[in-house]
Every structure is written in C-alpha cells, then in structure tokens.
Amino acid sequence: MRELRVVGLEPDAKHVVLADPTTGDKFRIPVDDTLRAASRGDLARLGQIQIETTSSLRPREIQARIRAGASVEQVAEDAGIPVAKVERFAYPVLLERSRAAEMAKLGHPVRPDGPAVQTLLEVVTQAFRARGHSLGAATWDAWRDEDGHWIAQLQWQAGRSTNAAHWRYQPDAHGGTISALDDVAADLVDPDCGRPLRYLTPVYSARDVDDTIEAEAERRAAVVDDTAEIEASPDAEVPADTVAEPEEDTADDTADDAPRTGAARQTVAAVGRDKRGKPALPSWDDVLLGVRSNGRA
Template sequence: MQTAYLATEQALSVNRLKAPFSPAPPSPTFPPITGILAHMSELRLTGKTPDGVHIALTDNEGGEYTLRISDMLRATVNQPRLTSVPVTDENEVMSVKDIQRRLRAGETMDSIAREGNISVDKVERFAGPILQERIFIIDQVHSLSPRRDGKENGRDSLTFLEIVSSKLAPRGVDIDSLDWNTWRLDDATWTIELHYPNRDGLGSAQFSYDTHRRAITPLDDNAAWMMGEEAPVRRIEPGLIYAESTHPSRAAERIEPKEPIRIDSAPIRSIASSLDDLPDNDPTDEDFEAELSRETPRLVSIRETPAPGDKQDGITARAKVPSWDEIMFGQKPTQEPSSD
C-alpha cells in the first residue's frame, strides 16, 4: 500500500513538470494607510501673500506654505453646497420662509431678529440669496430703456440710469453719491427708491418696476420729473395732508412779471352814447303814487294789544309787531292830544 502511494506521488510530479509554466503576477505593493495619514499635516489659512497671487498657509510646527489662487481653486471654493434646512425650534415662531419674505420686503436684519426673538446670525444665514436678488433687480432697472407711450424703444435709446444721470448731473449731483434701494410688494412689483444730495440735504424719488412687463412707472413728482413725464395723480385720503414736494427742477423756475392789461376806452364810450339815445321809460311820480294808493297786503299782527296779564310785577307789555306799512314806509308819529 505504501508502494502504491509513492507511485501515485511520482506520477503527479511528472504531470506538474509537463504542464506549461506560468508564474503568478506579482501583487502590487501599497504603502500602509497609516503611513499616509502619518505624513499629512493640517494647514491653516493666514491670508494672502503681498503680491496677491497666492494664499499663505502654516502648519502646526510653524512651517509656511503658499498656494496659487487659480481658477480651479476659485471654482472649488465657490461650488454651491446642498445644505439641509435645520428644523426650527418649537419656541421659535418665525420660519426660514418668513425671514426671507421679510428680507425681500425691505426689512432690516436687526428688526427681523428683534421681532422674531432670534439671533442676527441666524437671519444672516438666509439673507445672502435675498440680498443678491435685490441687487440684481437694481442692476436690471439701470440697464433698462423705459418705454414711451407704450412703444418699444430703439437700440440707441437711453437707459434708465443714463436718463437719471442726465437730470441730476447738470445740477452738480455726483453720480457716485446716489443711493439705491429696492423691495418687493405683495403684488410682485418692485419699488425702486433713489436718494441723492441736494441743497435741502437729501432728496428722494420712487419708481415702480414690473418685472413681467419690464416697465418703470414714476410714483412721485421727483420721479416723474426725472423721466420727463407728468406727475402721478394723488389719491387724497382722509387724515393725510400732502405737502408740495421739491425737486431740483424748481431751482430753474423763475416767476416773470406779467404785463399790465390795457383796456381800450373807445368801446366803453360807444356803449355809453348808445344808452343816452334810448327813450326815457322811467315811471313818473304820479304813477308811483298811484301804485302806492292801492291796497297793500299786510301782515297779521299776532298781538297788537297787550293782554291784561302782560304787565305784572313791573314787567311791561310785549312790543307790538310792526305792520307791513310801517316796515315799508316807517312808523307814523304819535298824534299829540289837542289842546281844546
């Protein structure tokens, strides 16, 4: 039995030698992972280099490094990240949607934080997209050519910013000193507000911008003057007093004295001479006396004679109501008793 086992082992050895020899490929060698982590250093950003082309970095041991500010680096840093909206606390009554809605309506971050009982940092986290949207609306209005009488403007028409500059620059207003602001109303239109320096301190003008129709409409006298349109009709509301608004155009207005009106006396003399030629149709004194002799209606006296009880306790009787003749021709004198 042992002899059979040895014979079988020899046969297998012969078969191995006859088979084609194919050495196994060498396995790739990788450095241990622990070695890579061991040689990595944490770098901290310290700022830009004096030339402004690189950023300066330092490690924990004080070593200094520089990294070139390339387009790839900018794209990597500015790549938007998807962040989950944090769940609001039960005690907080203002949601993220409410914060952004109030920011879009023009409210400040401090007022939103104060009224919502939240921190200003939380409001700032959601203010970035809204502030960029408001800046975009202002830039869009600046480059827009306002329509005239509902017609499209040509390519050579002035933009809105050029129109405003042409009105303010001749009056010494620096274009760089203009302050623009905007906010959105509930009807999806935007209010554009402009502040500019003037002799009284600071002037303002408001415009309405419709993003769908791309139309700009003045909302006050100053805005209408800048766009060369008529002032909008004011809606008088009870309890409000509207004062006359002032704008730089009034500085150029001058009140010129009016010329005296001359009246030609020739037509007047002609009319007077025509009246003199008319026949005299005035009634005579006889006609007037005959008219008076007719019976004239009289007012009925309520009490012409005092009642017996009118004079009591030293109180005289009531005054007699005058008749119609006495009203027209005066009271007759009291007849004196005869001396017979």
C-alpha cells in the first residue's frame, strides 16, 4: 500500500489534497463524515456510515428488529452485510433482552384466583421436575411486541420435539406479573402442573388380541376338563347349598303334608342333574362370572 502525504485543502475547503512523496503525484479526497470520523478515530461512527451506505437498513432499524425478537444472523442476511457489522449495534439490545428475561423469571404468574406467591422460575422448576425434563437444558429469551410489552419465552427439547412457552411480562414494584399467551405456558403455571403435556392412549395390536383369545380358550378348556372329571366320578355329591328347600305353606291343611313331602323328595333328587340323570354342567356365563347353577354367587 502506498503512503500519501497531506498537502492541504483546496480553496473551496471541500477536498483534501494529498501527494505521493516518491513520484510527486497529487490526489484529492472529499471532506465528508467518513473522513471526519476517521480523523477522530471514531470506529463506531465509521461502522454506522458504512452500514448506511452499503445496507438497506439503518442502525436504528437494525436495533429495532433485534429488540423485536430477530436474531443477528437474520438481520445480517436481510440487510446483506456481514454478521460482525450487525453485532456492533446488536450487542446493547441483546443485553437488554437478556435482562428482561431474567426479570421475567422473578415475575409472579397470574392464575384465575390471582397472582401466585411463587415466581415463574419456581413454578416452572416444579413442573419440569414432575415431568422429568431438565430445566438446565432450556433457554430463556425476551423481546418487545408491537404494543411495547415484553414477551418472555422458554424453549426446551423433549425427545425429538421442540417445545416453547410464551408469557407477557408486566414489570412492577413487586417483581411483575406473568400472563400466559399459549396453552403450553398455561399448563406450566397451572397448579396441577405434574400432568404431561400429551396424554397417551394404549394401542393394542392384533397379536395382543390373539393372545387374549387363546388364553380365554385355554381357561374354558380347563373348566371343561374339571367338569368331566366330576361327572365321571361315581362318588360325586351334589353340594348341600344347591338343594332347594321347599317353602312351607301355613295355609294348607295337615292332610296334604304327606303328598307334599314326597314331591319335595323328588325335587331334591332332581336338583343338580339333567333329564338323563347326569350332573348338570354349568353354563359359560356361570363359570366366567362365578355364579352357580342355582343363581347364587
């Protein structure tokens, strides 16, 4: 790079005259804001001037977009300038957003019965612990919406899904209040925050159904075998509680007691046997429900 020497100003004082000490060639440059900032060593002003001349966004617009939630990479891509030049103006705004997020953690969630005593950070910590999530892996952020309110965001990874909760933070002398803006945020600050975000319903496959049918068939076969053993045994007796006791009719005459006694004996002998004289087998409903042939449980 060749070095030039300042010779002086032109008569109109709008240009600086420079000369090459080796060849004696003279040059001139305009006296503008860039030259004035360079002569003072004002690097911030030089970067601002460069952005104004090479980008479609002014520094104030860059800061406004970052304050509204945009990232440095997004603004740099939209403006068509390097990320380093955007970071120079984004840094103070990012500090402001980080400070707002820390203040939102200390706010009190608003519930139907009023603001909670616990802070947002304490409530969310309990909810994460109940659901098995790690709050240390979650990220907090904040930005201003179109109405000028601070919006606090909590984002975390659960499996392969990314979850995010948003609250509106209203600062005051007591730490501020937090109002949920979506269902995820409302669930986290709900008193019953231990329940999961999604409810799972068991799904049975065809194999499970086949196993259930096979087990039922085996149980029925076992009942049939037990019944067949009882039927084949000559010493099988009818349980005493299966014998139906005849009801006494006090209105009948004493002369009819003998015929009634004979009929009752025939009834007792017939209980527990079918028409062929064999023990009656219980029905499937009786076996499954635990009900005996006489209707008793």
